[in-house]
Amino acid sequence: MRSIKVQVILWGAQRLSALVLALCVLVHLATIIYAVRSGLTAAHIVSRLHQSSLWTVFYSLFVLAIAIHAPIGLRTVVAEWGYQGRIIDGLLGTIALALVVGGFRALFALQGLA
Amino acid sequence: MSELTVRIWRGLEAENGEFQDYKVPRLESQTVLDVVTYVQRRVDASLSYRFACRVGVCGSCAMSVNGVSRWTCRTHVSKVAKDGLLEIAPLRNLPVIKDLVTDMSVFFDKWAKARGQFQGEHTRHEAFAQVKPDSKARKNVDAAIECIGCGVCYSSCEVVSWNADYLGPAALSRAWTLVNDVRDVAQKERLQAVAGDAGCQACHTHITCTERCPKGISPTAGIAGLKRAVLNASLKGEL
Ligand code: FES
Numbered sequence: 001m002r003s004i005k006v007q008v009i010l011w012g013a014q015r016l017s018a019l020v021l022a023l024c025v026l027v028h029l030a031t032i033i034y035a036v037r038s039g040l041t042a043a044h045i046v047s048r049l050h051q052s053s054l055w056t057v058f059y060s061l062f063v064l065a066i067a068i069h070a071p072i073g074l075r076t077v078v079a080e081w082g083y084q085g086r087i088i089d090g091l092l093g094t095i096a097l098a099l100v101v102g103g104f105r106a107l108f109a110l111q112g113l114a
Numbered sequence: 115m116s117e118l119t120v121r122i123w124r125g126l127e128a129e130n131g132e133f134q135d136y137k138v139p140r141l142e143s144q145t146v147l148d149v150v151t152y153v154q155r156r157v158d159a160s161l162s163y164r165f166a167c168r169v170g171v172c173g174s175c176a177m178s179v180n181g182v183s184r185w186t187c188r189t190h191v192s193k194v195a196k197d198g199l200l201e202i203a204p205l206r207n208l209p210v211i212k213d214l215v216t217d218m219s220v221f222f223d224k225w226a227k228a229r230g231q232f233q234g235e236h237t238r239h240e241a242f243a244q245v246k247p248d249s250k251a252r253k254n255v256d257a258a259i260e261c262i263g264c265g266v267c268y269s270s271c272e273v274v275s276w277n278a279d280y281l282g283p284a285a286l287s288r289a290w291t292l293v294n295d296v297r298d299v300a301q302k303e304r305l306q307a308v309a310g311d312a313g314c315q316a317c318h319t320h321i322t323c324t325e326r327c328p329k330g331i332s333p334t335a336g337i338a339g340l341k342r343a344v345l346n347a348s349l350k351g352e353l
Contacts, residue, residue: 004306005348007310007311007315008309008310008315012348080273
């Protein structure tokens, strides 16, 4: 059981990240719909994203919002199933970390930064 | 005279209860409470249930009728009976004492936990506080003040059924009326009491409480207000 303060911060962070996600998902979907009009090839995707600082910022934000939003949401779901505590929180922290690492790895690869 | 088939939950907490069928004459303008009273007075005197005012004031007669929590004294049979069948059970989310009687202590303990008590600082020797009837805070109070504590919202709330610690709609709605009471001096403690995973933050906004409240109160709106107040307080470092 975390302190009330932490519980409220987690709740606030989830709301805020939801706001960011709503925007990101819209832009992401619109881009997909736009991009597949003339067929979809790996070369196209890479050429659009490669070394574009705008997309780097956008997808960095997207990855971070996911990494914040998903574990907190999972924490609520798991708590309602009756599981709480340090082990759960550790597990969720690991999931957050995995989302950050996985997300940025994919992003860096596409950007040609790694 | 037509008849109603009434299935009533019978049993003690410790044992496993079961539904028993009764035949009750169907009368005009009959309420669900009338039906239960008929069974207890004419068919089986051992049936336990609660009521007092019979006019929607005391909040003691709430039961689950055909799966939905309602105040039975103000619920007409014609509104709820499906094909002449009524299924009457004790309120959900509360321990059963016997038959239709639940133990409501948890429910009321949570009101106290949510700091549902008014705490002023004036004595009778001071002048009355002046509260503008059309101020926003006073209107917020008005919107939720008529709660009769029947427990219908609490027994309808899905979050309560998943999270036994959750304070629930009635207690939080009560706290919201006090958060809007400009005379109250325990605001910080109250926000601390209603914040977090067992408090307003746990609400999923399913709105079942608001849909079922017989008094037309929206605990959902109050809880949303609490969420805002708690967030503001925590941003200001007052939590
Ligand atoms: S008996 Fe008082 S509210 Fe129903």
